[in-house]
Amino acid sequence: MSEYWNERTKNISPYVPGEQPRDRQFVKLNTNENPYPPSPKVIEAIKNAANKNLRLYPDPECTQFREAVAARYGVKPQQVFAGNGSDEILGFAFGAFFESKTVCCSSCCATRCADCDGSKKPAPILFPDITYSFYPVYADLWNIPFKTIPLCEDFTINTDEYKINCGGVILPNPNAPTSIALESDKLLELAKYLEPLNKVLIIDEAYIAFSSAKNAQSVISFIDKHPNLLVVHTLSKSYSLAGLRAGFAISNEKLIEALCRIRDSFNSYTLDRLALAGAAAAIADKQYYDEINTKVIAARERTVKELKNLGIDVLPSSANFVFIKAPNLKGEDFFLKLREKGILVRHFKNAKIADYLRICIGTDEEMDIVLAACREIIGRG
Ligand SMILES: *Cc1c(COP(=O)(O)O)cnc(C)c1O
Numbered sequence: 001m002s003e004y005w006n007e008r009t010k011n012i013s014p015y016v017p018g019e020q021p022r023d024r025q026f027v028k029l030n031t032n033e034n035p036y037p038p039s040p041k042v043i044e045a046i047k048n049a050a051n052k053n054l055r056l057y058p059d060p061e062c063t064q065f066r067e068a069v070a071a072r073y074g075v076k077p078q079q080v081f082a083g084n085g086s087d088e089i090l091g092f093a094f095g096a097f098f099e100s101k102t103v104c105c106s107s108c109c110a111t112r113c114a115d116c117d118g119s120k121k122p123a124p125i126l127f128p129d130i131t132y133s134f135y136p137v138y139a140d141l142w143n144i145p146f147k148t149i150p151l152c153e154d155f156t157i158n159t160d161e162y163k164i165n166c167g168g169v170i171l172p173n174p175n176a177p178t179s180i181a182l183e184s185d186k187l188l189e190l191a192k193y194l195e196p197l198n199k200v201l202i203i204d205e206a207y208i209a210f211s212s213a214k215n216a217q218s219v220i221s222f223i224d225k226h227p228n229l230l231v232v233h234t235l236s237k238s239y240s241l242a243g244l245r246a247g248f249a250i251s252n253e254k255l256i257e258a259l260c261r262i263r264d265s266f267n268s269y270t271l272d273r274l275a276l277a278g279a280a281a282a283i284a285d286k287q288y289y290d291e292i293n294t295k296v297i298a299a300r301e302r303t304v305k306e307l308k309n310l311g312i313d314v315l316p317s318s319a320n321f322v323f324i325k326a327p328n329l330k331g332e333d334f335f336l337k338l339r340e341k342g343i344l345v346r347h348f349k350n351a352k353i354a355d356y357l358r359i360c361i362g363t364d365e366e367m368d369i370v371l372a373a374c375r376e377i378i379g380r381g
Helices: 007-011 040-049 063-073 086-097 106-110 134-142 184-197 220-225 253-263 273-284 286-309 331-340 364-378
Strands: 080-083 125-128 146-149 169-172 201-204 229-234 247-250 321-325 356-360
Touching: 040 273, 063 080, 063 247, 063 273, 080 086, 080 253, 086 134, 086 169, 086 201, 086 229, 086 247, 086 253, 125 134, 134 146, 169 184, 184 201, 184 220, 220 229, 273 286, 286 321, 286 364, 331 356, 331 364
Parallel strands: 125 146, 125 169, 169 201, 201 229
Antiparallel strands: 080 247, 229 247, 321 356
């Protein structure tokens, strides 16, 4: 704290990312990174872009990357927004589509003028109580009122509970950290409900590439049917590029234009030349990524089965991580015991999920190490 901080800086609670250890060598399964390297074509493209042109600003339109996304998903480049990681896109989207609280001076509040009698405050946006913890951070930063909707007993999302007067909805599909996917039909029904209210539905599909359920797939192909739908993807997980910082959003041209307006009010060049080259090459190499992600899914299925055999509770996962609870062992203790064995996973302090751990799916070798450690800790091996 400093007397030079403004009220905003004093009052925000920033997002806390998972640990990135620099000293000790861990089996690192705490931030949902892909265990496989990016496509060799990506490395080649970045190397080729590392040339004298770095003296020039990058393409503010991100044409190369957006065209690759458009070709891959059968949309127009104007329907694609490129961002410095999907977190940045989400931050812009909150600013572009969700209404902020009316800010007024304290004397005005004291006299309860028409602008702050409560009735003119925008309806809150909605997201689950257990979800990606960046959402409340963006809402607070932009001063957007929000309301959290509790997950059901089994940690699923009931989209009917979001069909209320609100300022918009954001849902990750699959949800994090629960790993549970929602049926696409349910999301489209919700988009339909929000449409006459002029409210946007943002679907954060960070983990959708790992969903093998036929009825829980990306809603990108329905973009043209729902004018209020924005789908956000990241290259950090399924494209093994967390270190590059690239993501994209797909929607109709009007919503994409709104994101550009917000971006161009901050920084016109959010993706550098190396990132643009690497991201475009990644999107184009579908075959490579289908192969590595199929391996991740297979490792997940095996891990789920073996964890269950140890009596561990595992939520049904459609992501590249599992959310688990050991019998008779507090989440924090489980976390520390794994850490002692050199395995880094994620534990959340939130009371509702304090007994759970989120473990990212690594290589087969890494999962063998995790399973052996769990066997020892649970005492069945
Ligand atoms: C990892 C993650 C992101 C952020 O991805 P970046 O592109 O690395 O910023 C967004 N949403 C969810 C749900 C995530 O888990």
